[in-house]
Each structure stands twice: as structure tokens, then as C-alpha cells.
Amino acid sequence: MLGRTANNIYWMARYVERAENMARLLASTYHMSLLPASDRNGVRQWEAPIDIVGGRDDFLARHGEVTSANVIHFVALDPDNPNSIRSNIRRARDNARATRQDLTSEVWESLNQSYIDIENLSYPRIVDQGFPEIFDWVKERSHLFRGAIYGTMRRGQAFTFCRLGTFIERADNTARLLSVKWTLLTPNGTKPMAAEDYYRWGSLLRAFAAFKAYREVYSGIIEPRKVAELLVLRADMPRSLTACVSEVARILVNLRRDAPCTRLAEQMQARMRHSRIDSILRSDIRRYLNDFVVRNNELHGKIGHEFMMV
């Protein structure tokens, strides 16, 4: 496969995964914003998506005040925000179009349809339908895309680079989202939680589709420590950091066992296998997550260097 094609496909998958995670972030923030809270905290909630997406100055210049409506508009639909859901879907579709011959028609058509639909979506329409509708729609389109890849693509290089893109992006998103939300949800360190906090942690779990899993694994009240363990270290949680890194390492070992990117992925995986959540929390989980983002990005660079001639 051409290096450029591999790069295109890899980024196509990253953009779709990013769009899905933006939708998850907005859905969870929206869910939290429906809970009773002080106004100040309400506004801070809506700053989180902008912090994660980036482009704060651009947002303030064009949308002004931080309100739920403005943020949803900016993050979901704004065509001039390069990281909006709409922009991500457009870029994914552009990449797919540029490498169409390497995709099955199911994959291409699912993505092209998502693009057509979101291009026809206006802000008044999503207000009309209710915000959760659009968030669910994005998630569904992403599931369909991934399902089409999984169900129709030959287990060749196109498939492999799709999967690599998905897990590298997902790891990045999980780490960033957890880092920002952690700050928001534990303002005073380990102070005992108030009743409303349980709901907030609950909707954070929902953002990672992990609410049900939490109940299965821990069968008890929601504690930040366990949430962190679930989303960072549990290998059986599809959106956890460990799960993503393990997938990446497994794919790379099959692809090229002795490449520098493969060694790095295996190192990351080994380190996580021996980590304990208590020691991570003791030494500051936000620093841990930020380090992870840096390391994950290094891995991304090495993959590009090894296979895509970039």
C-alpha cells in the first residue's frame, strides 16, 4: 500500500473517532448541565469542551459568551471550527474520497452519507430535534462506520491502518477528556462527595459508555478512584487507555515486530500493566494523563515515520 494512502486511511479513522468523542463529550456535558448546580459551575462545565477542542480565542471572537447553545454550535456544527464534529466528518470523508479504491463501498457510502446529512443540518434543526438526538446520531454514524470496516474490509493494510487510527485517537481523547473532567469534578481533592457529585461522575462514565460496566465491575457507589481505574487501567474496557495501547501494540507487533514504534507501544503497554491506580492518584493523575498524551503522540509520530514516509 502507498504510504500516502496509509496516512489518509489512518487519519480518516482518527477524524471519525474524534467526531464521536466530541459528541460523547457534548452529551455528557449536556447531561451534567441539566443537574441543579450553581451558575458559576454551570458555565465552567461548558468551558470544558472548548478547552478540549481548542480554539478558545476563535470561539470568543465569533460566538462571544460561553453558553450551552454557543458551545454546542461551535463544537458540533461550526464549519469554520476545524475541530468541530462537522469539520471532522468532512475531513474524514475527504480522506475517504481520496483513497476510495482502498475502501469497501459500505465504508465509503456510510461516511459519505454522514457527510451529506451533517452538511444539511442547521443549528435551528438540532434545537428543534433536541440536542441529545444529534449526539446520538453522531455516535450511531461512528458505530456504523466502524462496523462497516469490521464487517466488510479484508484484514489487509487498509483495515490495519484504520484500526491504528481509531485506537491512537481514542486513547488521546480518553486521556484529555478524563484530565479536564477530573479537574472539574474534584475541585477540592479528596473531599467527601455530595449527593449531586454521584450524578456528575455517573454522566462522566456515560461519556465513555462505561456506566453499566462500572456497575458490573464494582457493584457499588461511584467513587472517583474506581472511575479512574476503570478508564485508565482496565484492559477489558474498550475506551480505557490500557485497552487502546494494548490494541495498538498488538497491531504493530503483527505489522512489523522490531520497528521503533512497536517497541514504544510495547513499553507503554508493559508499564501500564504494572501500574496501580493508587500510586497514579498519589502522584497526580492529571500529570499522568498529560504525560500519556505526550507519549501517545510520540507513538503517532513514529508510526508515521515507519509506514507513511511522513
Add this chain to the structure above:
Amino acid sequence: MNGDGGEVRRAYQAYCEWLRSVPPERLSEKHQQADILFRRLGITFAVHGDDDGVERLIPFDVVPRILDPDEWRTVSHGVSQRVRAINAFLDDIYHEQEILKAGRIPSTLVLNNPAFRPEALGLDVPRRVYVHVAGVDVVRVGPDEFYVLEDNCRVPSGVSYMMENRETMMRLFPDLFSQHRVAPVNHYPEVLLRTLRAVAPPGVSDPTIVVLTPGHFNSAYFEHAFLAREMGVELVEGQDLFVDDNTVFMRTTEGPQRVHVIYRRIDDDFIDPLAFNAYSTLGVPGLLSVARNGRVTLANAVGTGIADDKAVYAYVPDMIAFYLGEKPILNNVPTYALRNPDDCAYVLDHLEELVVKEVAGAGGYGMLVGPFSTAEQRSAFRTKILASPESFIAQPTLKLSTCPTLINGELVSRHVDLRPYVLTGETTTAVPGGLTRVALRDGSLVVNSSQGGGTKDTWVLEG
């Protein structure tokens, strides 16, 4: 659809009966369905100078254009004959130039023509094939009377529409296909692949073939991707290829891989910045020198533009006589070369009857259709012609055949042409069918998609 006496022509009889049994609104429904299908499949093209979004659908008409077996025999033999003669001509003018020595074609017309590539002189190509893929534009003006408008020998496009139109028609009207024996067209990529394999450099038994595209901003990008996918070969851009040690390589995830045959969809000018346009970023530096050494095959070869030059066109019947010793099967449209003062004077006196074309023009740009022109347009053209007469040719306005076409829910007749695709590898063949283009404006004779033309599925009935 109807003959001169108003009777339904043989090829259309079964279709016509079917049409009578179908309520008119059903056709309109199908028309809308086709639109949705095309959009979903992403079959779009880009229009030059169009700002509101780069992607458009070429309007597709749901009424097929039908040819009976005899008509197709004439057309396919005729276009194959032209392409055989053109390949012989190209081999000749880039080597011994016998036809020029014999005085059958004026030397200056060929040698001073910007489309003539001195870089290709003495370059030997496998099987002496220069034009592997040609799209010959043909029109019907009377029963069994066909004229060739132009022989597209550089990088003819549109073949993906031939296949997608068929695909769409089969989805929309399965019942029609059980009533008609329509010759299939969807094996085209297979034939193309066989053609390209047949012209691999000497000694290469299992060649690596690629499709070279200018990139996804090109108006025909969809087609490049389509053909690569259907043939199961890589679709590459210039940046994916490089030349090292007299060999062309592509950059892959496994490292460099040698390439033997390049089906290129980039014009000569842009294909190698070392040989041609130095500012081109689309091509591959050093590509031509590898081709000269016979280590890579370009399809079509470099320098084929001279054969479809609008002034050289007039001599294709002479080529057929000179190289093949045959009589031309298809007619040439009488052509006035305005570089010739007598022709020029005649044309200037008869602008309102003639079609005037820029020699270097393509896609229906830079063209005057006399009978449909305004006085201002004619006077503007007059000025341009007087400034450089050698840049123009003129032809009589042909009475193109028409075909029923659905416009705003009603069937009306519109002018059509036909572009069959002719492939040359081991042999020369035309895939039964082609791209029918239809002028959607009432009375218009210009069928180019860039000028508001649409397409139809083309049915060749099997005898």
C-alpha cells in the same frame, strides 16, 4: 428514436412498447431515484470556474440511447480502424516519418505543431502502441451515416459514467433488461487491465501497474479512483512515485516498490518537470528518461496529442489509406483549416452556418456554433480569427440525431453524440456501448458536461 418517415426505429421498438405501458410519473420518480443513487455513490465532477462547491452531478437521463447490432458493427469497426491508423501514424512520425516524406500530410502541420513532442522522437514503445485508450466522438446524422467529430487520444475520460450509468439503469429498470439483450459493458476494467499488461516493458511477465492521477481536485478524479479500484491496482499521485537508478518506484508501507506500467491521467505537459513544464508538481521528475530506456511504459505514450489535433484530424482518412490500405468506414466532417487563406475567407463569410473551434480547445470551451450564435458573438470570433487564423478550424453544422429525453417530467427530443472507448494492447477492440452525451437545452448541439450536457446509458443490442 424515429426514422425519417416517423416510424419507430427497429432498435427502439420494444422500448417504445414498454414506454407506452408506463405512467409518465413513474419515469420522473426513477429520475429522482437515479439522482439520489449517484449522490450516494459520490459520482460527481468538478466544473471549472464554478465557485459554489467543487462537486456536481452530471445530469443523468433515464431514457437509454439504443443502437442495433448493425449500427454498432459499423461504429466499432470504424473507430477501431481509425485507432489502428493513428497508432501507425504516431509510430511513423516519431521514427521514419514516411507519411511526411510521401507528402500525404504537410510536414509543417506536424513538425511545427505544439502537440508534436520532439522528446518522443526515436522512443520505442512496446508493441508500437501509442494510444492504448482512445475515446472517439461519433455522431449519427442519417440511417447508418456516422461522422467522427474527434479522436481523443490523450487522456480521454468518461468511461466510468458508461459503467455507472449501466449500473444505475439495471437497478432502476430490471424489467427492461430482461426484455432486451443488452451487451454488457462492465468488463471494461478487465479489458483495460489486460491491455496494460500486454504493453509491459520487455521481459516483465508480472508487471506492477498503477493509475497516475493529478489528485482529488481534478474533475475526473472519481473516474481515476474508480478504474484503479476496479482493476485492483494502486492509484498514485506524482509525489508517490520517484525515479532512482533508471527505474520508477512507488513509496509504499513496505518501502519502495518498482512500477512497470503507468496508466497516466495527467497531460504530457505536467508528467515530468525535467522534460516538460518545469513548474509542474503533479508529475515525476525523470519519468520520461526511464520511459525512453524502455524500463517503464506510459499509457498513453507521450506525444499522442498530435494525432487528435483538430487540424491533423482532417488527414485521418489519408492515414487509413496510407498505413492500412483501407477505405474509411466512418466519415470525417469536412474541415476548413483557417491557416489556409481561401478557407479562412470562406469561413468568415459563412460564420452563421458553421461551427468554429479553437484548435487547442477542449470540453466545448472556445467554440462558436454559428446557427445559434448572436451577432456580437460572431463579431467577437471574427476578431479572434483575424488575430490568429491558424488557431482555428471550422466545420459545417451537422444535423445530429436526437433521442427522447426526460425534461421536467416530459419526454422531448434532444441531440446526442456517442463516445465509444477503444483499447489497444495485443489487439484493438471497442467495448460495446460507450458514453452517450446529450445536449439538455432545446436545440443545442453542444453536449459537453461543462456546457450543460448530460449523459445516458448506451445500449448495444445483441443480434
